[in-house]
Amino acid sequence: MEIAIHGGCGTLAPELLPAAEWEEVRAHLAQSLRAGWAILAAGGPAVDAVQAAVVVLEDSPHFNAGYGAALTHEAEHELDASIMEGTQGRAGAVCTVRRVRNPILAARAVMEHSGCVLLSAEAADRYAQAQGLAMVDNTYFTTPRRVKALADIQAGKAGGAIRPITEADRHGTVGAVARDARGGLAAATSTGGFNDKPQGRVGDSPIIGAGTFARDGVCAVSCTGMGELFIRHAVAYDLCARMEYGGQSLPQAGDHLVHQTMSGHGIGAGLVSLGADGTVHAPFNTRGMARGWITGEGRICVATHEEVFDVGHC
Amino acid sequence: MEIAIHGGCGTLAPELLPAAEWEEVRAHLAQSLRAGWAILAAGGPAVDAVQAAVVVLEDSPHFNAGYGAALTHEAEHELDASIMEGTQGRAGAVCTVRRVRNPILAARAVMEHSGCVLLSAEAADRYAQAQGLAMVDNTYFTTPRRVKALADIQAGKAGGAIRPITEADRHGTVGAVARDARGGLAAATSTGGFNDKPQGRVGDSPIIGAGTFARDGVCAVSCTGMGELFIRHAVAYDLCARMEYGGQSLPQAGDHLVHQTMSGHGIGAGLVSLGADGTVHAPFNTRGMARGWITGEGRICVATHEEVFDVGHC
Numbered sequence: 333m334e335i336a337i338h339g340g341c342g343t344l345a346p347e348l349l350p351a352a353e354w355e356e357v358r359a360h361l362a363q364s365l366r367a368g369w370a371i372l373a374a375g376g377p378a379v380d381a382v383q384a385a386v387v388v389l390e391d392s393p394h395f396n397a398g399y400g401a402a403l404t405h406e407a408e409h410e411l412d413a414s415i416m417e418g419t420q421g422r423a424g425a426v427c428t429v430r431r432v433r434n435p436i437l438a439a440r441a442v443m444e445h446s447g448c449v450l451l452s453a454e455a456a457d458r459y460a461q462a463q464g465l466a467m468v469d470n471t472y473f474t475t476p477r478r479v480k481a482l483a484d485i486q487a488g489k490a491g492g493a494i495r496p497i498t499e500a501d502r503h504g505t506v507g508a509v510a511r512d513a514r515g516g517l518a519a520a521t522s523t524g525g526f527n528d529k530p531q532g533r534v535g536d537s538p539i540i541g542a543g544t545f546a547r548d549g550v551c552a553v554s555c556t557g558m559g560e561l562f563i564r565h566a567v568a569y570d571l572c573a574r575m576e577y578g579g580q581s582l583p584q585a586g587d588h589l590v591h592q593t594m595s596g597h598g599i600g601a602g603l604v605s606l607g608a609d610g611t612v613h614a615p616f617n618t619r620g621m622a623r624g625w626i627t628g629e630g631r632i633c634v635a636t637h638e639e640v641f642d643v644g645h646c
Numbered sequence: 647m648e649i650a651i652h653g654g655c656g657t658l659a660p661e662l663l664p665a666a667e668w669e670e671v672r673a674h675l676a677q678s679l680r681a682g683w684a685i686l687a688a689g690g691p692a693v694d695a696v697q698a699a700v701v702v703l704e705d706s707p708h709f710n711a712g713y714g715a716a717l718t719h720e721a722e723h724e725l726d727a728s729i730m731e732g733t734q735g736r737a738g739a740v741c742t743v744r745r746v747r748n749p750i751l752a753a754r755a756v757m758e759h760s761g762c763v764l765l766s767a768e769a770a771d772r773y774a775q776a777q778g779l780a781m782v783d784n785t786y787f788t789t790p791r792r793v794k795a796l797a798d799i800q801a802g803k804a805g806g807a808i809r810p811i812t813e814a815d816r817h818g819t820v821g822a823v824a825r826d827a828r829g830g831l832a833a834a835t836s837t838g839g840f841n842d843k844p845q846g847r848v849g850d851s852p853i854i855g856a857g858t859f860a861r862d863g864v865c866a867v868s869c870t871g872m873g874e875l876f877i878r879h880a881v882a883y884d885l886c887a888r889m890e891y892g893g894q895s896l897p898q899a900g901d902h903l904v905h906q907t908m909s910g911h912g913i914g915a916g917l918v919s920l921g922a923d924g925t926v927h928a929p930f931n932t933r934g935m936a937r938g939w940i941t942g943e944g945r946i947c948v949a950t951h952e953e954v955f956d957v958g959h960c
Contacts, residue, residue: 421878427766447874569887
């Protein structure tokens with residue numbers, strides 16, 4: 333059994349946040365891992381584990397998903413999420429939702445009950461509500477950090493000096509991959525997109541094959557970075573195809589996609605991936621990527637930049 | 647230079663429409679091919695050709711895209727479309743739009759001007775409007791045939807006898823692939839989804855890598871069939887990956903996906919594909935699939951079922 337998570341590539345430089353805050357980020361990563369691991373340890377399926385791990389990250393203000401999500405150009409929140417289990421290849425996703433508290437739970441409901449894979453916008457929120465999920469006002473997702481980031485960007489534009497969207501502005505998509513005791517793989521991804529994004533914009537996170545993919549016997553993967561490029565390169569499925577048809581190893585395939593394909597476009601990118609043999613690989617080409625994993629020995633490892641912290645045993 | 651199009655798999659049985667109507671279907675397919683070919687013959691890019699071909703099919707009442715689109719469960723129209731050019735791998739798409747007259751033009755505008763790949767719902771319509779595209783009332787898309795189909799399905803359900811969605815109900819997604827004089831490939835897909843679909847449902851047509859994909863030197867492909875399965879199998883990109891990494895030929899890859907992968911799930915499916923060498927391949931596992939192509943010799947070929955009609959020279 334293994335679980336690995338990410339909290340987005342392009343994390344802020346270490347000196348830009350107080351040490352106590354980085355500590356809290358790591359604590360929330362560890363909490364997410366423990367939530368997923370508890371399910372795996374009890375013999376539960378990987379898809380339940382990745383869902384539980386992502387819910388913790390959605391509820392944390394430190395990540396750009398659920399509570400703490402980025403703001404659109406019109407200072408609102410539009411959220412995307414997807415989930416896939418690799419045994420039957422079932423999947424569910426929602427895009428540009430505004431009211432469901434945990435978009436990953438809406439994605440799961442779509443997968444389990446709708447007969448669809450992807451529901452969009454207000455209809456997706458209505459579906460989540462009809463499924464009995466917790467609903468919130470759009471302002472629930474707002475945190476001071478995102479308000480300030482949006483104000484900074486828009487003030488820069490208004491002043492004629494267009495402040496480019498930095499990697500840190502894109503920071504924080506969350507995701508998880510897991511392998512359960514029966515060898516079942518699953519992946520899940522959730523995001524608020526990026527600060528000042530156009531209303532209606534959908535990134536790779538809700539797109540099966542772009543931001544999320546899982547296939548038993550091959551791999552599970554969740555991506556983070558500029559979603560447009562991940563869609564155009566079908567990155568999540570490409571990882572699987574490179575292994576399945578191209579004979580590449582999980583690290584070879586992931587490193588190529590992050591350090592060649594995405595770096596070649598000059599964009600920040602990262603992913604967490606898990607092979608059918610339990611290999612965890614989490615490449616990124618930015619200064620940092622919030623991430624963590626628990627592998628066979630049961631050690632909880634978390635990191636935001638280079639240094640990896642062993643924060644205890646499950 | 648080559649162009650190939652489809653008007654959806656799962657066409658009605660020949661005896662269910664008068665001969666004159668089948669003739670009109672074939673005439674509209676030929677008109678679509680001529681529109682795309684005119685651009686290729688003038689030295690234009692493949693992406694312009696597939697766009698022009700799809701516009702003709704969107705404007706025809708015989709296909710489930712644009713005018714003549716399927717109706718949702720709430721008797722409205724929600725349309726999906728995407729377009730991709732294979733030289734730089736740029737792409738654009740819209741999902742669940744309700745007001746832009748030609749969704750493929752909205753997808754193209756997203757690709758060219760938005761910096762995004764996919765825009766959703768009302769924001770996508772607003773973007774199309776701001777780009778100066780023709781907008782219509784949602785009722786513009788309604789045709790008597792779709793009203794009757796929805797009434798039949800809903801009456802069946804109300805009577806307690808749930809009438810299953812047949813292949814014919816799913817009939818009519820449209821798409822095009824082309825290769826221009828410089829060897830550039832492109833693909834485009836547009837759909838109204840299926841009759842009685844849930845509001846907000848997004849199929850594979852607006853998903854790059856699922857319903858549409860193009861990469862110079864490999865292939866261009868547009869898919870038709872039950873979109874959920876195409877998303878879960880990343881069919882459009884998988885065709886490319888099977889060729890690029892697996893060494894399969896275009897027909898091998900397409901036949902496997904349609905006749906093994908999709909048939910294995912018991913669903914109707916089809917696609918049109920075009921190789922970098924100009925090979926056209928249009929497999930389907932249903933009784934019919936509206937389709938057509940023009941290859942090097944300039945003959946216009948169209949078909950709805952087994953028989954292929956040569957309808958003249960460009």
